Amino acid sequence: MAAALALDIGATKLAVALVEADGGIRRIDRTPTRRDDGPGAVLDRLFALADRVLDGVQPDAVGIACGGPLDTRAGVLLGPLHLPGWDHVEIVRMAEERFGAPAVLANDASAGAWGEFRAGAAKDAGSEVYLTVSSGLGGGAVLDGRLLVGATTNGGEFGHVCVRPGGRRCTCGRLGCAEAYVAGTQLVERAREAMSAGRVSALAGVQDLDAAAIVRFAADDDLARELWADALDCLGQVVTDLVNVLEPEVVVLDGGLTREDALVDAVRRTVAADAIAPIRRVVRVERAALGGTAPAVGAGLLALEHAA
Incomplete structure (x- = not known):
């Protein structure tokens, strides 16, 4: 072979x-x-x-x-x-x-x-939106069996959809991109900024603070809870917008943070509540299958x- x-x-x-x-x-x-x-x-x-x-x-x-x-x-x-x-x-x-x-x-x-479309969670679908949520927020799409690449082959930058106009500066230079609120590196940066400004949090005692720690503390710590809830809200908004625009059969969520059931469940709830009615009845939100x-x-x- x-x-x-x-x-x-x-x-x-x-x-x-x-x-x-x-x-x-x-x-x-x-x-x-x-x-x-x-x-x-x-x-x-x-x-x-x-x-x-x-x-x-x-x-x-x-x-x-x-x-x-x-x-x-x-x-x-x-x-x-x-x-x-x-x-x-x-x-x-x-x-x-x-x-x-x-x-x-x-x-x-x-x-x-393309990997998830050909061999993973979307292999039985004709169209797919894919987002990877880890240190950054990336994305891609397959529409009618064709990979979306765009005029300069840089299409699919779903992490740079604006969810908070005038908000945090993203690594791309724009204000309010979803990546600035959802990406793991940005969760950590936001936590450190808040604690430097005087916010009291149990996160201050965590060595080598990372996004996984923020998720772990979200049940008991106010700052961690707020950051994680805001990230889930922003991701849900992005996915819902993409579903409404592209009408894929399946949304595939990949990356380290998608191992959290809370993330996948939150996106499913937002899409079910806010996507256009005919679309939300058919689209599936799935965790990536290729590990x-x-x-x-x-x-x-x-x-x-x-x-x-």
Whole structure:
């Protein structure tokens, strides 16, 4: 069976997989990104990890998943927001030279959407909206069986839908984006800002504060409860807006924070209450089925399809 090497370049981890044409993963491995080392050192480690995963197998294609902005047609990273200093990195050319196979570049959330559409929670659907909720808030969509990419291949940035006009500044520079309220890194930043301003919270005693701790404390701590409730409200608004505009058969929620039943349940309630009546009766909101590997699976499948 044909197999693609999939490279997933995230803010905190690098994942490498050998993906088969049916979406199955033959082998996979991960390592911390350590993005402050710079693109040269990080890519050296990524490619070395890929050599170990391949273990002598010659891939039929290489799929690369990374957050944007990107130029997927030229195969170039254009300064991804989660990788400061990675400006105009010709990642496709480098991968093709290293691995001797045609390579393609895709936005990581778009690749995740394709992975879940072809081999995951949306595999029996004709259309899908996909959101990944972790350190950031990414998204992708498949409409009538076609992956939405947009005019410059940077479409699907659902995390930058405005939910609080004039609100917090997002990493993209805009005020009030959903990512500024839902992303794990932003939950932590908001908690620290509140405590620095004098807000009393049990979170002050948490070493290495992260979003998971905020969720754990939400049952008993007022600040944690408010932040988590606001994040769930913002995410529900975004999903409902997307459902109303795109009318997908299924919404797939992926990423570390979606392991929380409260998040999935809150989105389902908001969509059921606020989506347009004919749409809310048919759309399903599901947790991702690929266990965090959707971007790698999707990138591998896109690469195989492109090489066919």
